[in-house]
Amino acid sequence: MAAADDDALTAPEWFTAALAVAGEPGTVAVDGATISYRAWGAAGGRGIVLIHGGAAHARWWDHIAPLLTAEGHRVAAIDLSGHGDSDRRARYTLDHWADEAVAVAAAAGITAPPVLIGHSMGGFVALRAAGLYGSELAGIVVIDSPVQDLTPEEQAAREARAFGPLRVYPTREAAISRFRTIPDQPALPYLRAYVAEHSVRQAGAGWVWKFDPAIFGRSRAAPALLQRLDCRVALFHAEHGIVPPQTTDLMYDKLGRRAPVIEIPAAGHHVLLDQPIALVTGIRTLLSDWDHSLPAVPDRVVRGC
Numbered sequence: 345m346a347a348a349d350d351d352a353l354t355a356p357e358w359f360t361a362a363l364a365v366a367g368e369p370g371t372v373a374v375d376g377a378t379i380s381y382r383a384w385g386a387a388g389g390r391g392i393v394l395i396h397g398g399a400a401h402a403r404w405w406d407h408i409a410p411l412l413t414a415e416g417h418r419v420a421a422i423d424l425s426g427h428g429d430s431d432r433r434a435r436y437t438l439d440h441w442a443d444e445a446v447a448v449a450a451a452a453g454i455t456a457p458p459v460l461i462g463h464s465m466g467g468f469v470a471l472r473a474a475g476l477y478g479s480e481l482a483g484i485v486v487i488d489s490p491v492q493d494l495t496p497e498e499q500a501a502r503e504a505r506a507f508g509p510l511r512v513y514p515t516r517e518a519a520i521s522r523f524r525t526i527p528d529q530p531a532l533p534y535l536r537a538y539v540a541e542h543s544v545r546q547a548g549a550g551w552v553w554k555f556d557p558a559i560f561g562r563s564r565a566a567p568a569l570l571q572r573l574d575c576r577v578a579l580f581h582a583e584h585g586i587v588p589p590q591t592t593d594l595m596y597d598k599l600g601r602r603a604p605v606i607e608i609p610a611a612g613h614h615v616l617l618d619q620p621i622a623l624v625t626g627i628r629t630l631l632s633d634w635d636h637s638l639p640a641v642p643d644r645v646v647r648g649c
Contacts (some may be wrong), residue, residue: 355534358621363538365410367402367421372451374444377431380423384409387453390482391418392631393445397464397614399526399555401428403542404463404616407535411624415635420452424469426556436559438569442473446480457482457575459634461627463616464489471569478574483634485578485627488585488613491569491595509557512550519544519551527586529612536617576639577603578630580623582611606630 367382382402385391392412394405402421409419423430424441433440449458459482462470467489474484513519523540525531544551577599581592596603606626611619 353534353537355538359407359534362407362410365413367406367409370420370451372447374425374447375440377425377433377440377444379425379431379444379448380429381420381448381452382406382409383418383420383452385413385418386416387418388455389416389418390456390458391420391449391452391454392459392461393449393452393454394419394421395441395445395460395462395466395469396421396424396427397466398559399427399553400463400466400539401543401554403428404539406538406542408616408620408624412627414628415631417631418452418454420448420454422448424466426559428554432556432558436556436561438468438472439476441469442476445469445473446477459483459485459631461485461487462489463487464613467491468569471573474573474575474577475569475571481575483576483578484573485580485630486595487580487615487623488582488587488611490587490591510547510552512547512552513544514550516544516546516551519553525614525617527613529584529614529618531612531614531617532620535620539617571598572600576634579603579605580615580626581605581607582613582615582619583607583609584611585613585615604630 365384367384370381370383371378380402394409396402396404402423405421409421412419422445424444425431425433426436445460457480460470460473462468462484467486468491470484470486471491474481513522520540523543543554545554579592579595581587592605596605608615608619608622608626611622615623
């Protein structure tokens with residue numbers, strides 16, 4: 345069994361090569377909080393900001409970000425406030441997080457309008473940023489975000505099934521061994537292990553998770569996030585994710601029936617951990633299309649002769 349476990353944890357060449365491209369750490373002050381991020385690719389010009397889900401952090405994207413620097417993109421992955429290595433706040437709102445994502449784009453050296461890509465709760469953040477800054481963004485990508493409902497992490501926190509007061513573990517190894525995704529799902533073992541080891545921090549004589557449990561106290565997302573936005577929008581749907589087809593259809597309608605819906609086959613909600621190459625392929629294809637096409641103009645009447 346030990347040999348089989350070791351084989352499962354052996355990372356493929358693409359993963360090792362991606363991690364060999366180390367992200368550049370950076371920080372930016374946003375409304376009194378220091379926000380951490382990591383960046384890849386040459387500064388200047390266009391770029392992408394990657395936004396993690398609830399209780400996650402920037403390093404969930406370490407194996408994804410280097411693969412998105414093609415075509416000259418600068419890529420930054422943010423630790424939202426209350427997550428990862430960023431500061432905590434007395435209160436968390438989507439407006440704060442949207443401001444943070446846009447500030448990271450500028451701080452990381454993205455000088456053209458950025459694309460924001462958000463997973464789960466990060467999709468809420470991307471949508472809110474589009475509502476606030478739409479004309480200043482090149483577009484947003486929303487990955488398996490249940491906009492009408494709570495995310496699985498928020499639901500688990502409200503039902504006291506997870507994400508309660510931070511437990512202090514005696515050792516780093518003890519904390520890492522307790523890492524679970526919510527919802528729990530199959531993941532590539534080497535990816536699960538990598539994310540787990542970067543999800544803990546030392547606190548006194550023990551070890552705790554890097555997120556602030558208070559992040560789940562914010563008000564739930566609302567369908568008001570879904571509106572006709574002044575930037576491009578794309579919806580990514582995980583085949584075995586948490587967003588039912590009717591919710592995807594509602595999002596498509598509310599966004600003006602101009603947001604492509606792209607399904608990642610065989611993916612669970614945490615598509616970064618089970619189908620990362622398919623996700624990268626979808627994003628790169630989408631961005632290539634956006635580079636060579638014009639945005640749809642809502643309610644435009646075209647008159648011919």
